[in-house]
Amino acid sequence: MNAATSTNSAPAERARIGGWQPFSACDWPGRLAAVVFLAGCPWRCGYCHNPGLLQRRHGQTSWPQLREQLQRRRGLLDGVVFSGGEPLTEPALPALLAEVRAMGFATGLHSGGSHPERLQRVLPLLDWVGLDIKTLPVQYPAITAVAGSGERAETSLALLQASGVDYECRSTLHPTLHDEHTLTQLAAWLAQRGVRRYAWQLLRPGPQLPQAFAPIAAGWPAPALQATVARHFAHFELRTG
Numbered sequence: 001m002n003a004a005t006s007t008n009s010a011p012a013e014r015a016r017i018g019g020w021q022p023f024s025a026c027d028w029p030g031r032l033a034a035v036v037f038l039a040g041c042p043w044r045c046g047y048c049h050n051p052g053l054l055q056r057r058h059g060q061t062s063w064p065q066l067r068e069q070l071q072r073r074r075g076l077l078d079g080v081v082f083s084g085g086e087p088l089t090e091p092a093l094p095a096l097l098a099e100v101r102a103m104g105f106a107t108g109l110h111s112g113g114s115h116p117e118r119l120q121r122v123l124p125l126l127d128w129v130g131l132d133i134k135t136l137p138v139q140y141p142a143i144t145a146v147a148g149s150g151e152r153a154e155t156s157l158a159l160l161q162a163s164g165v166d167y168e169c170r171s172t173l174h175p176t177l178h179d180e181h182t183l184t185q186l187a188a189w190l191a192q193r194g195v196r197r198y199a200w201q202l203l204r205p206g207p208q209l210p211q212a213f214a215p216i217a218a219g220w221p222a223p224a225l226q227a228t229v230a231r232h233f234a235h236f237e238l239r240t241g
């Protein structure tokens with residue numbers, strides 16, 4: 001057993017798996033991956049696309065069932081990404097990552113960085129992280145409804161960068177939450193911290209969204225702003241889908 005799984009980590013069989021996607025070409029840039037959605041999140045973003053994953057409860061798939069499915073896909077997938085919810089809330093995450101690596105898959109994580117200490121513990125088991133940066137740290141509670149969440153995300157970013165694990169930062173945007181000044185400041189803040197790969201993801205319309213999150217008009221964010229932000233990074237991408 002890997003040292004990172006030997007202490008304070010629940011057995012993989014106890015993981016609360018909300019669902020999974022067998023093949024995805026867009027959840028880990030440049031890799032074909034399965035995506036496993038772990039249930040539970042301590043934050044309450046008004047625009048959450050997976051409200052059914054906020055509570056830590058079991059979905060229809062257990063880890064033994066999913067393990068069997070993944071074993072059949074050896075050689076067909078590059079890796080497995082753990083997403084959520086917030087996968088760091090799952091005590092069995094270290095055991096899951098260790099098992100997935102032992103099967104020969106690369107390991108990825110989608111996280112908002114809500115638990116820096118847990119992130120630090122699983123970093124040795126990760127090949128890539130997509131870190132969600134919601135806004136400037138001081139503005140986080142307006143999105144997550146949780147005091148101190150911005151500081152947690154900031155600490156997680158620092159730990160991730162110190163680890164040497166490959167990563168990207170991404171921000172989910174909506175005009176209600178992000179004006180031009182905020183977006184400019186956020187890009188500069190990330191660039192100052194040495195982030196080289198950054199993506200904007202436009203909030204997708206959905207029936208679960210409150211009315212405040214109206215569909216985003218074409219042409220937002222302005223092309224000139226996109227160009228300004230892109231200059232800060234080695235790789236910058238706008239994802240609209």
Ligand code: SF4
Nearest residue numbers: 041043044045048085
């Ligand atoms: S951090 Fe992610 S999963 Fe948690 S409430 Fe916000 S959008 Fe939803």
